[in-house]
Amino acid sequence: MVTKMRTILLVLTTLGYAVIIWDGVSAEGESLRLIPSEEGPFTRLVNGNRLCSGRVELFRKYQWVTFCDFGWDLREADVVCQDVGCGLGKNVVYGAAFGRGTGNIRVVQCGGQEASLGLCPNIPNSDPSCTHGRDVGVECTGPPAVPTLSLLSPHYMFSVGETVHFSCYVLSEHHISDFNLYKKGVTSPLVTQRLATAKASVELTLSNLDTAQQGGYSCQYRFRGASTSSFISSPLSNYIYITVVDLFTPENWYNTSMETPAGSVLRGHSFNITCSTQQPYPGGSFQLRLVRSNGTVSQWLPALTSFATFTFPDAQNSNEGYYYCRYKVQQSGRIFMSRESQPLPISVIDPDPLVSRVVISWIVSAVTFLVALVSLVVIMHWKREKKPLELERKTRTCVDNTYVAVALK
Ligand SMILES: *[C@@H]1O[C@H](CO)[C@@H](O)[C@H](O)[C@H]1NC(C)=O
């Protein structure tokens, strides 16, 4: 029993959608919007003479109903037009001017803020003349036109602190109340321009730029109908992307092939100087400037990554001096230049001819040590030799004396 019921409902729903789709492609030019719900409510405009006009019909509880024109004004038209995505109400068309419908006929009264005709309160149909001969129709302003955002500046790259001028343009029948500039990914508008008089375009200015404002921008306008007090927003315009350049002072260092005292390179050996930036931009390059006692020379390398290495294969006197790095970004005719890095002093020294200073000091120490050792050994030896000699002589003298004494007797 339950299964049977569900099957019937599904078939009915499918039929309902089939009717809608067929109506949607008909040459009668009606507008409609599908709400993904089995039983509605959803509204359509039938048999109009152009898009966004026609007899008002509401699909509810598996059937289409029409509305008596009794008491209709722009408030009802606004609700219908917004519900079908056709902007606001322009006209109410009385007396079945868009043809007679079939089925039930209802009498409603809207406040103007309802999201759908199905939410407007019903009034009991007490008027006997409310038949299909009084089926109401509406003409809407049409969906709000998409605005166009353009950049008034001739370039897309700005430095920190600069001002960007955008222009938002639209041809719309609506009474536009304001234009807004949105940054991609930010829900609240960055700039709002209210309109006192009707205008097709306004200038939206973003001043005192910082790097967080780099990104995509689009604009939107808002309008209000004769009867509605709430704003209706247009679709977003195209996006325009801007770059905000903040050039950090680059860093620099050098590497050389042999170990040398800090700040020096060996004559005839190679050395490299690297310039590096924290934040690379497309179109960036590095300048390496050498300040010598007799003048200045500079060279450039493209910055394919965040650094560039200048190579010097054969260090000579002409490489001596102070090296400075600078980062430059060039795009769409604009040039942005960083400050110069700290100076990097480089002096070219001669390699020691045969043996290094270290080896010489080793040899000197070794020789000193040897001389000291030999002297010590010689002194020791001499002292040991001398003492027994003296004793021997004394003994001999003593013996001689004895001998002499004996001889005198
Ligand atoms: C180059 O020198 C820097 C700083 O003096 C050092 O950090 C880096 O490791 C060196 N690079 C090479 C390849 O020797």
Ligand SMILES: *[C@@H]1O[C@H](CO)[C@@H](O)[C@H](O)[C@H]1NC(C)=O
């Ligand atoms: C200098 O740079 C070149 C090329 O990048 C590299 O081959 C060489 O080893 C570098 N020399 C030193 C001393 O870092």
Ligand SMILES: *[C@@H]1O[C@H](CO)[C@@H](O)[C@H](O)[C@H]1NC(C)=O
């Ligand atoms: C400066 O001196 C270096 C060598 O010390 C020499 O190679 C260079 O040509 C000199 N430059 C000028 C402008 O005189």
